Amino acid sequence: MVTQVQDKPEVSYLQQLLNLAKTQTIVPQNSHLQDLRDRAATELQDKAIPTQKEEDWRFTDLSGLLQVNFQAAKPVQLTKEDISPLTLPEAENSRLVFVDGEYAPHLSTVSQTDGIFAGNLGNLPASFSDRYDHYLDKQQGNSEIFTALNTASLTDVAIIWVGKNKAVETPLHLLFISTADDTPRMSQPRALVVAEAGSSCTLIEHYASLEDCSGFSTHHPYFVNTVTEIWVEENAEIKHTRVQRDAPQAFHIGRTAISQARTSRYTLNTISLGAKLSRHNLDLNQTGEGTETTLNGLTLIREEQLADTHSATFFNHQHGIYNQVHKCILDDRARGVFNGRVVVSQAAQLTNANQLSQNLLLSSQARINTKPQLEIVADDVKCSHGATVSQLEDDEIFYLRSRGLDDRMSRHLLIDAFASEILQKLPLDSLRQILSRCVACRTELS
Amino acid sequence: MIRENSEVILSVRDLTANVDGTQILKGLNLEIKAGEIHAVMGQNGSGKSTFSKVLAGHPAYEVTGGEVTFLGQNLLELEPNERAIAGIFLAFQYPLEIPGLTNLDFLRAAYNARLKSQGKEEIDAFDFDDLIRDKLDVVKMKPEFLERSVNEGFSGGEKKRNEILQMALLEPKLAILDETDSGLDIDALRIVAGGVNQLANADNSMLVITHYQRLLDYIVPDFVHVMQAGQIIKTGSKELALELEEKGYDEVIEAAKVGV
Numbered sequence: 113m114v115t116q117v118q119d120k121p122e123v124s125y126l127q128q129l130l131n132l133a134k135t136q137t138i139v140p141q142n143s144h145l146q147d148l149r150d151r152a153a154t155e156l157q158d159k160a161i162p163t164q165k166e167e168d169w170r171f172t173d174l175s176g177l178l179q180v181n182f183q184a185a186k187p188v189q190l191t192k193e194d195i196s197p198l199t200l201p202e203a204e205n206s207r208l209v210f211v212d213g214e215y216a217p218h219l220s221t222v223s224q225t226d227g228i229f230a231g232n233l234g235n236l237p238a239s240f241s242d243r244y245d246h247y248l249d250k251q252q253g254n255s256e257i258f259t260a261l262n263t264a265s266l267t268d269v270a271i272i273w274v275g276k277n278k279a280v281e282t283p284l285h286l287l288f289i290s291t292a293d294d295t296p297r298m299s300q301p302r303a304l305v306v307a308e309a310g311s312s313c314t315l316i317e318h319y320a321s322l323e324d325c326s327g328f329s330t331h332h333p334y335f336v337n338t339v340t341e342i343w344v345e346e347n348a349e350i351k352h353t354r355v356q357r358d359a360p361q362a363f364h365i366g367r368t369a370i371s372q373a374r375t376s377r378y379t380l381n382t383i384s385l386g387a388k389l390s391r392h393n394l395d396l397n398q399t400g401e402g403t404e405t406t407l408n409g410l411t412l413i414r415e416e417q418l419a420d421t422h423s424a425t426f427f428n429h430q431h432g433i434y435n436q437v438h439k440c441i442l443d444d445r446a447r448g449v450f451n452g453r454v455v456v457s458q459a460a461q462l463t464n465a466n467q468l469s470q471n472l473l474l475s476s477q478a479r480i481n482t483k484p485q486l487e488i489v490a491d492d493v494k495c496s497h498g499a500t501v502s503q504l505e506d507d508e509i510f511y512l513r514s515r516g517l518d519d520r521m522s523r524h525l526l527i528d529a530f531a532s533e534i535l536q537k538l539p540l541d542s543l544r545q546i547l548s549r550c551v552a553c554r555t556e557l558s
Numbered sequence: 559m560i561r562e563n564s565e566v567i568l569s570v571r572d573l574t575a576n577v578d579g580t581q582i583l584k585g586l587n588l589e590i591k592a593g594e595i596h597a598v599m600g601q602n603g604s605g606k607s608t609f610s611k612v613l614a615g616h617p618a619y620e621v622t623g624g625e626v627t628f629l630g631q632n633l634l635e636l637e638p639n640e641r642a643i644a645g646i647f648l649a650f651q652y653p654l655e656i657p658g659l660t661n662l663d664f665l666r667a668a669y670n671a672r673l674k675s676q677g678k679e680e681i682d683a684f685d686f687d688d689l690i691r692d693k694l695d696v697v698k699m700k701p702e703f704l705e706r707s708v709n710e711g712f713s714g715g716e717k718k719r720n721e722i723l724q725m726a727l728l729e730p731k732l733a734i735l736d737e738t739d740s741g742l743d744i745d746a747l748r749i750v751a752g753g754v755n756q757l758a759n760a761d762n763s764m765l766v767i768t769h770y771q772r773l774l775d776y777i778v779p780d781f782v783h784v785m786q787a788g789q790i791i792k793t794g795s796k797e798l799a800l801e802l803e804e805k806g807y808d809e810v811i812e813a814a815k816v817g818v
Contacts, residue, residue: 506617511654514614515668515724516642516675525667529658529707536658 122160125178126261130156132184132298133265142233145266148249152264159257171449171481172391172420177363182335185212185299188291190322195219195289198320200542203285206230208270210288213299215268222284227275230284232268240273248304251341251369252397252426258365259393262300262339270303272315274348280313283540290321290334292359298335305340307348309373314351314539319366319386321359333361333388340368344376346400351379351539355547358386360417367393374400374429381538383547384411384419385554394423398460401429407436409450410534412554414443424453427460427490434465439534441527442471442478443555453485454495461492469499472530474555527555559760560780564592565629567732567763568613573624574788575612582608584788585624590732593760597774598767599799600785601807606767607651609785610736613765614648615641629731643675645731649721649738655709661720662704665690665727672728693726697753715746722753733757734765739773751776771803786811 130153138145161178162169190211199207208230209219215232222230229240236244249263274280288301307313319336336358344350358364364387372378384390396405411419421438440448448471456463471480484497504526512522531551538544568590575583582605590596600606612619613626615638626633628644636644656664669689670680681689694701697719709717718738725733735754739747754777758764766777774782774796782798783790784807792798792814802810 508654508656510614510616510638511650511656512664512668513638514642514648514650515664515728516639516671517667518637518639518671521667521671522639525659525664526656529656531658533658 120160121178122163123158126156126159126161126257129182129261129298130264132182133267133300135184136265136267138267144245145233149264149266152260155255155260156257156264159260162257168422171447172389172418174389176389177335180296180333180335180363182296182298185214185297186293187212187214187216188293190216190219190289190291192219194322195287198287198289198318198322200283200285200316200540202540202542203283203316206282207285207287208272210270210301212289212291212297213267213301215270227278228280229271229273231271233271234268236271240271244271244304247306247341247343249341251371251395253369253395256367256393258337259339259367259369262302262337265300266302268302270301272303272305272313274307274311274313276308277310278308279311283314283316285316285318287318287320288336288338290319290336290358290362292321292323292332292334292362294332296333296335298337301336301338303338303340305342305350307344307350309346309348311345312349315353316540316543317352317354318357319355319364320357321362321386323359333363334359335363336366338364338366340366342368342370342378344370344372344378346373347375348373349377353381353538353540353543354383354392355543356382356384356386356390356392357550358390360386360388360415362387364390366391367395370396372396372398372400372403372405375402376400377404379406380408381534382407382409382421383534384409384421385413385550387419388416389418391420392422394421396423396425398425398427398429398432402431403429404433405435407438408534408537409436409438410531411438411440411448412531412551413441413446413448414554416445418447418449420449422449422451422453425455427454427456427463427465429460430462432460432463432465434463434467436467437534438469439530440471440480441474441531441555442480443474445475445477447478448480448482450480450482451485452483452497454487454497456486456488456490456493456495458489461490463490463493463495465493465495467497470530471499471501472527473501473503474527524552524555528552559593561591561593561760564594564760566591567629568765569625569627571625573612573626574622575608576620576622577608577618581622582788583612586789588783588790590763590765592763594781595758595764595766595777595779597779597782597799598765598785598790599769599771599782599802602769604785605788606785607736610648610734610765610767613641613734614638614646639671642728643672647725647728647730647733649718649725649733649735651737651740653709653717653721655707655712657707657710659708660704661706661708662690664708665704665724668724669727690727693723696726696756697722698749699723714741715743715749718742718746718750719753722750722757726753726757730762732763732765734767736767737769738766739768739770747773747776771799774799784810784814786814791815
């Protein structure tokens with residue numbers, strides 16, 4: 113029996129990925145990190161890469177991943193000039209760069225101020241380092257396969273730490289760059305964000321390759337398996353934007369795990385444009401009453417791309433406010449998946465939760481699987497959900513054409529309008545402009 | 559205003575058209591000259607709205623026969639956007655909502671499309687801002703309307719005013735107002751009609767499609783046409799509208815049939 117399990121490709125492939133990490137050195141010689149790695153690796157014994165037989169992966173087929181023989185990432189030396197297309201002027205002096213999972217201090221521009229840290233684990237000052245183990249790998253649900261794989265492969269951690277009552281005015285840009293070469297490489301970035309009580313910050317988490325997002329043929333595959341753990345403590349506020357623009361042949365599996373304490377506020381805008389196959393797991397756990405959560409998502413994919421968003425929010429306390437809008441624009445044979453789970457326990461009375469999944473199909477072969485999943489036990493709550501799947505309406509196009517706009521321009525304006533409801537919520541002008549251009553370039557209608 | 563020798567803007571001869579395979583227009587004739595205001599009245603299902611959509615080029619309406627000439631060219635050969643640029647404007651009965659597209663961007667895109675087709679340079683955001691602010695006065699709209707998404711969350715009256723604002727900007731040769739008065743309270747009706755009257759001049763023309771005589775107290779037509787079963791069965795002066803109001807459609811239609 114045991115041998116049979118071992119023979120399954122999903123099991124041996126996971127072990128193969130686990131072994132990659134053994135060749136890499138842990139940046140801070142840190143026994144705590146080694147313990148975390150060992151524990152996670154033990155948990156993964158006999159575990160397997162999920163197949164479509166599992167409910168959570170029903171619509172997302174990972175068999176393509178198993179076809180690729182990934183090697184451990186071999187970070188490339190980049191110059192500031194190389195990465196200039198990916199930088200943001202608003203964050204010129206607050207940028208943290210990781211290349212193929214490895215911290216790149218010469219590309220980073222953060223300066224340390226009292227009570228605030230932005231950097232890697234290796235440089236974490238003593239004032240924080242005695243406490244980081246309370247946070248790292250302490251989120252709910254970390255036994256999930258890809259999270260555990262990331263933990264078992266930990267070499268370093270990107271850390272943003274905002275001390276009590278500190279307000280960071282400039283946006284922090286956390287840039288994870290992948291450099292694809294002829295050999296398929298795998299990197300596993302890890303980030304930890306702690307906003308202590310009463311603090312606030314704006315965070316841009318950005319996954320990108322150096323290659324332009326257009327052109328599908330010339331790229332090589334790489335695999336990013338990333339985990340970001342976020343702690344929003346009492347009355348703190350984080351405005352978080354997550355942009356995924358990986359290369360067209362890339363695999364991107366990412367998890368954002370958030371813990372929200374009493375009266376904290378958390379906003380997340382996710383923009384997913386890249387990768388051949390991407391999966392974003394978003395897990396939010398409410399640990400105190402009166403929290404406010406806003407989740408805006410935009411997925412824009414085409415050709416053979418697949419983008420999967422699985423969010424799960426757990427309300428355990430009263431007076432939570434939750435608003436989620438997820439939009440997908442799908443062209444060609446692209447496939448989108450959205451699963452939005454919201455669990456409101458008996459204790460979470462007076463929760464006000466709204467969820468909306470809106471999907472625009474630009475081609476008859478594009479496909480979306482969308483599923484709201486509300487599990488409500490409390491009886492005094494307001495919860496709503498809705499899902500729409502539509503194409504561009506003839507009447508809408510006619511309305512614009514009757515004002516003199518040609519068919520192509522009319523379609524373009526309508527797609528742009530659909531996307532802009534999310535894009536206009538982005539906190540940075542530069543990011544809004546870059547992504548609007550990206551939407552324009554991707555929806556160029558032939 | 560009726561004048562001798564003014565230019566023929568629209569000429570419709572024996573127009574027939576189908577929707578989903580059902581014939582709605584059954585041989586419609588109409589001629590509109592510059593400076594004229596024409597009203598087309600009729601009951602529900604008489605084909606009024608179909609006529610307006612056929613003129614604007616809605617793809618769901620199939621022309622099966624007849625001719626439509628607009629400023630000397632065959633209108634039926636033109637795409638909807640080409641018709642708009644040639645000078646046709648349809649004020650929709652139910653203007654569409656476009657969340658995410660601001661009114662300002664929409665208006666500027668439409669204005670630039672016309673400039674482009676005329677081989678002119680596009681207008682920049684600042685110059686356009688000045689231009690559109692003047693037009694806002696025509697329909698007494700506040701500048702805040704420009705920042706909102708097209709028609710999203712607008713009241714019925716605001717939507718109709720927004721249609722007239724577009725008309726003011728695009729300066730058509732033939733404006734077709736499809737039930738622009740439906741659902742408007744008297745204040746909104748006055749604003750909308752006032753806007754239309756400001757825009758009417760000796761070089762353009764209006765085709766006012768309506769169910770109710772009330773609108774024609776504010777937009778005074780030179781001709782009133784009664785439409786029934788896809789044809790114009792009777793044409794008269796503005797008094798015909800009053801007669802319809804007084805006697806009802808059935809009596810006027812019966813009288814027309816027996817040739818009274």
